[in-house]
Amino acid sequence: MTMNQINVLFIGAGRMAQALIAGIKQDEQFSLIVANKGNKERLAFVREMYGVHTTDHWQKAVSRVNIIVLALPPENHDVILAELKQLVSGQLIVTIAAGISPTYLESELPSGTAVAWVMPNTAAKLGQSITLYALGHYVNDKQHEWIRNLIRGIGDFEFVTEHQIHELTAITGSAPAFVYLMASVLEKLAEETGISAQQARKLVAQMIAGSTEMLKTNQDYFDLIDEVATPGGSTAAGVEVLLQSRFPELLREAISACRKKAQELISIETY
Ligand SMILES: NC(=O)c1ccc[n+]([C@@H]2O[C@H](COP(=O)([O-])OP(=O)(O)OC[C@H]3O[C@@H](n4cnc5c(N)ncnc54)[C@H](OP(=O)(O)O)[C@@H]3O)[C@@H](O)[C@H]2O)c1
Numbered sequence: 001m002t003m004n005q006i007n008v009l010f011i012g013a014g015r016m017a018q019a020l021i022a023g024i025k026q027d028e029q030f031s032l033i034v035a036n037k038g039n040k041e042r043l044a045f046v047r048e049m050y051g052v053h054t055t056d057h058w059q060k061a062v063s064r065v066n067i068i069v070l071a072l073p074p075e076n077h078d079v080i081l082a083e084l085k086q087l088v089s090g091q092l093i094v095t096i097a098a099g100i101s102p103t104y105l106e107s108e109l110p111s112g113t114a115v116a117w118v119m120p121n122t123a124a125k126l127g128q129s130i131t132l133y134a135l136g137h138y139v140n141d142k143q144h145e146w147i148r149n150l151i152r153g154i155g156d157f158e159f160v161t162e163h164q165i166h167e168l169t170a171i172t173g174s175a176p177a178f179v180y181l182m183a184s185v186l187e188k189l190a191e192e193t194g195i196s197a198q199q200a201r202k203l204v205a206q207m208i209a210g211s212t213e214m215l216k217t218n219q220d221y222f223d224l225i226d227e228v229a230t231p232g233g234s235t236a237a238g239v240e241v242l243l244q245s246r247f248p249e250l251l252r253e254a255i256s257a258c259r260k261k262a263q264e265l266i267s268i269e270t271y
């Protein structure tokens with residue numbers, strides 16, 4: 001660790017930590033040290049795979065780092081925060097855990113501690129996450145920039161409020177499962193025509209990828225639909241079935257169910 005580097009301690013070395021580490025490694029300003037709960041094989045893998053420092057005693061590293069990333073399950077935060085409370089002195093504390101908001105972190109850490117909440121999705125491992133982040137009250141501009149540089153490597157991101165993360169995680173974090181569900185049905189239908197599973201996957205994945213690119217043009221939804229669905233044509237017949245089957249309302253209900261469940265889980269985990 002040199003004077004010019006920003007030293008980052010990861011507590012947690014699992015899937016999401018590794019996605020972040022892989023991204024951060026592209027940025028030479030960061031020097032990483034990684035700890036976990038005790039899975040030695042995993043820690044050794046992370047050390048070799050990403051060329052980072054590791055430690056069995058994260059507590060000893062705290063005074064040497066600028067940023068601490070909590071990359072562990074929500075229910076394991078309390079024990080770590082209780083220890084951190086005794087050790088932090090000016091470090092930025094970032095969690096990536098569902099439900100562990102800046103308000104909660106501030107309530108558990110010494111007054112004035114800079115905290116942030118980063119919420120990636122599973123596409124982070126391909127560098128394609130859309131990550132939401134929110135800041136506590138004491139994050140300065142330099143630390144805000146550090147956070148953006150930390151998450152740049154896992155995809156795109158948006159700075160929102162803590163309340164918005166609670167509400168938007170259903171869309172950025174959960175809704176990919178809705179897309180996969182839709183894709184699985186379309187893939188099965190494609191296979192029924194006699195093409196291979198591999199061909200069906202390619203076809204459906206590229207159809208979604210192409211649609212994604214069209215969405216990114218910001219063209220109006222109705223124009224996009226109209227472009228495909230000529231009135232009285234075959235696509236319009238399919239769209240009509242979806243509308244009559246309350247497809248938009250069903251999506252609303254699915255998002256509401258995710259939000260409701262997340263709230264229930266948060267109240268179990270943090271109180
Ligand atoms: N996976 C996702 O797509 C995703 C998306 C958004 C947010 N997140 C959030 O990211 C966090 C991590 O998820 P994950 O999928 O990476 O989990 P994971 O693969 O299960 O890894 C969890 C890591 O936390 C470590 N850990 C647990 N308790 C600990 C403790 N007391 N002290 C130190 N380390 C501890 C584990 O240590 P060992 O290695 O010793 O087992 C492991 O390295 C969760 O809060 C999750 O909500 C995940």
